Structures are given as structure tokens and as C-alpha cells.
Amino acid sequence: MNQAAPDLTTHLIHHPYQPPADFVALQPAVHKASTVVFPNVAAMRERRWLDKSSYTYGLHGTPTTYQLEERLCTLEGGKQCLLVPSGLAAIATVSLSLLHAGDEVLIPDNAYGPNKSLAQAELLQWGIQHVFYDPMDVGDLAEKISKRTRLVWLEAPGSVSMEFPDLPAMVALCRARGVISALDNTWGAGLAFKPFDLHGDGSGSLGVDISVQALTKYPSGGGDVLMGSVITRDQALHLRLKLTHMRLGFGVSGNDAETVLRSLPSIALRYRAHDVAARELALWLQQHPAVAQVLHPALAGAPGHAHWQALCGPANGGQGAAAGLFSVVIDARHSQQQVDLLCDSLRLFKLGYSWGGPVSLVVPYEIESMRDRPVPHLLPGIVVRFNVGLEAVQDLRADLAQAMQKAFPA
Ligand SMILES: *Cc1c(COP(=O)(O)O)cnc(C)c1O
Numbered sequence: 001m002n003q004a005a006p007d008l009t010t011h012l013i014h015h016p017y018q019p020p021a022d023f024v025a026l027q028p029a030v031h032k033a034s035t036v037v038f039p040n041v042a043a044m045r046e047r048r049w050l051d052k053s054s055y056t057y058g059l060h061g062t063p064t065t066y067q068l069e070e071r072l073c074t075l076e077g078g079k080q081c082l083l084v085p086s087g088l089a090a091i092a093t094v095s096l097s098l099l100h101a102g103d104e105v106l107i108p109d110n111a112y113g114p115n116k117s118l119a120q121a122e123l124l125q126w127g128i129q130h131v132f133y134d135p136m137d138v139g140d141l142a143e144k145i146s147k148r149t150r151l152v153w154l155e156a157p158g159s160v161s162m163e164f165p166d167l168p169a170m171v172a173l174c175r176a177r178g179v180i181s182a183l184d185n186t187w188g189a190g191l192a193f194k195p196f197d198l199h200g201d202g203s204g205s206l207g208v209d210i211s212v213q214a215l216t217k218y219p220s221g222g223g224d225v226l227m228g229s230v231i232t233r234d235q236a237l238h239l240r241l242k243l244t245h246m247r248l249g250f251g252v253s254g255n256d257a258e259t260v261l262r263s264l265p266s267i268a269l270r271y272r273a274h275d276v277a278a279r280e281l282a283l284w285l286q287q288h289p290a291v292a293q294v295l296h297p298a299l300a301g302a303p304g305h306a307h308w309q310a311l312c313g314p315a316n317g318g319q320g321a322a323a324g325l326f327s328v329v330i331d332a333r334h335s336q337q338q339v340d341l342l343c344d345s346l347r348l349f350k351l352g353y354s355w356g357g358p359v360s361l362v363v364p365y366e367i368e369s370m371r372d373r374p375v376p377h378l379l380p381g382i383v384v385r386f387n388v389g390l391e392a393v394q395d396l397r398a399d400l401a402q403a404m405q406k407a408f409p410a
Helices: 008-013 041-046 063-076 087-098 113-125 138-144 167-177 235-248 254-286 305-312 336-345 393-407
Strands: 080-084 104-108 129-133 149-155 180-184 210-214 228-232 291-295 325-331 361-365 381-387
Touching: 063 080, 063 210, 063 228, 063 254, 080 087, 080 235, 087 113, 087 149, 087 180, 087 210, 087 228, 087 235, 104 113, 113 129, 129 138, 138 167, 149 167, 167 180, 167 305, 228 235, 254 291, 254 325, 254 393, 291 381, 325 336, 336 361, 336 381, 336 393
Parallel strands: 104 129, 104 149, 149 180, 180 210
Antiparallel strands: 080 228, 210 228, 291 325, 325 381, 361 381
């Protein structure tokens, strides 16, 4: 019996045309797949994805995600990388993988808020305890590490209040006590300092065990992608995290991975531009009579400035490196309404969370409700955080000047 010609639909799905194989372009391709096909059953049984030697299923990696992982390892000085759907998912992957009932996790009191909420709401219901430590006191961390401590979170500087901790001392302490250290390296982005080489001498003799980043911020740089990474230097630790990652089903889209691959070549230039503009505006705001305190780790007098200087100071020919973020404390003699008026009056600075994209952003914060311990180094007043984008700095300064004038008329 003759086999009938396939139906048009089938023909469109199983089309015989194959483009020539010798296409070579500079930009990595977007590979999108759930299903990956095998030539035969034997190959299907043999394929391995754990060591990235091949492909089995879209969730376990494609050429696009493998390439992004390798470049991110280069950025941070790590050896293995996992991609997850957001920065928060990167934090969650680490905590969910390494903590079990009866364990304890230590989190800096100034940590990214959702990291604290994860511990308070999700981890606790599975019998995992958390303790918040003073990020500016290595002695406090030393006291709080107990026999049940399995993981110490670190962040440099802290979200919103921007204190820069003594990271090398804290990591050395974790090492000495045999506790895994995980750094939220979103601010440093692999550019301000090397998380796996905190002595900065290339020896790698002191480094965190895990560095997570919200790729959402500087690696994406566009404000249009949500993604996170979990980077390690130890294969056994990586495999532990990778199995949790696989079981939880965390994948990222090929289009998003390609967008980050497209942005990575300009990350150092962008980071430097954000940094230069942010420092200029922070210094300008420091002169304003309504501003009680400027919280930017590169500014003399800011909380943890000496620690920033030691770790990030040598970059950029001694100018140091910092992200485009800073906060100010508006003097307590001014009202919440005035601070709200400041934020509402800004035109180039938009009201919105996140950072790292081209557009400048502003957020007023209620710092008291975010902290579980007193914060003596913060002067009384209301905290406003600025993310400096890539607009011309003189336009941003003019925008700040007009809004400050409206909110705090001389
Ligand atoms: C934004 C951010 C995250 C979370 O990233 P998402 O991709 O928004 O989930 C984590 N840590 C820090 C310090 C951040 O700024």
C-alpha cells in the first residue's frame, strides 16, 4: 500500500528543509525548547545534563543558558552557575537547598527585605529558625553562630540603609566556624569587588561559598528582564544546589537569557557611569540643608566607609567602585508630607522599585518598620533612596534641585 502524502499540517510541523549549518554570528543565538530530541533510545538513555556535557530537556539547559552561565562565572570569578527566574528565586534556591528542619540561618538586619520575609514566613513553617545579626558588628555575628547554624547570608552594602560590612572578616569567621556563607552580590555585580577573592590578590584564599545576584539589575541593565544567578566555586556544593534547582523546576526563558547576554558586554561601562553620576549627586545633596545624612558607602563618614574603601577602593585606578544607588535621611524637622512632595515632584526620577536600568528611580522608605534592631548610626528623619540611571547628570541635578525647592522652600 502506498503511503499517502502527509497532510499540510503535518508537513508544516515536520518540514524537511534544513538551513546550511555553517552560520557563524557574533551574538549568541536564542535557543528555545521544552523538548530536546534524541537520535535514538540509546542516546536518550545515555545523555547527561548534570555536568553540562549535553542536553536532555529545556529546563536543564540550552546552548543559550549554558553560555550565559559561563559568562556570569567569568564576571564573578566563580566556577559553576545556576540561572533562576528572579533574584529572589536565587536567594530562595540557596536557603531551600541548604536548610532543613532544626537548622538555623543568620541574616543581616539590613538585608534585602524579601530575604527576611522568606525566613519569617516560609522557612519558619518548615522548622527552620532564623536570627538577624548586626551587619556592622563581626562580634555579634560570632556570638550568634550556633551549633545549629548552617548558613550565613551576607549583603554588601545593606539594602536601603547602605551600610558596608567588614565582608572579609565575616567570611573568615564563617570559614573558621565551618558555616556556609552566601553573599547577595547584586550591588557589587562582580565589578566592585571579587566575591571569591576578597583579599583581591588573585589567590582566592578567602572568598564566599556562594554568590547570588539579581541579574534583573545591572547584568540586564534594561529594566525589562527578571532573572537571578547562583554562583559557586565548589562542585559538590554546586551539585547540591543544582539538584534542588532541578526538583523545584526553576528555568529561564531563552529570550531573556539572550537579552542578558546582549547586555553583558556593556556592564562595566554602565556600572561606572551609574557610579560617577550617583557620587556627584550624593555629594550635591549632602550640601542641602534639608538633608541630615547621605548614605553612600563611597562617601567619607558613611556607615562602613572604611570597609568599602578597603574592598572596593583599589578599583578604577584608586577611585573605587560603587553602584548607582544611595539614600538620604531627610532631617526630622521635615514632615512625611514634605518628603512625599519631594518624591512626587521629581520628573526624571520615577517612583518605582528595583534598579540597574537606564531610568532614575526614587522610593521613600519607613526604615523603622524594616529593622528588627535599633540602628544607632542613622540620624533621625525619613529615608529616601535614589537609583541613578544613565540620564545626563546635569539634568538629574536640575530635577533634584527643583523638587527639593518645592518640598523644602528656603
Ligand atoms: C532586586 C534585588 C533582589 C531581587 O531581585 P528580583 O529579580 O527583583 O527578585 C535581591 N537582592 C537585592 C539586593 C536586590 O536589590
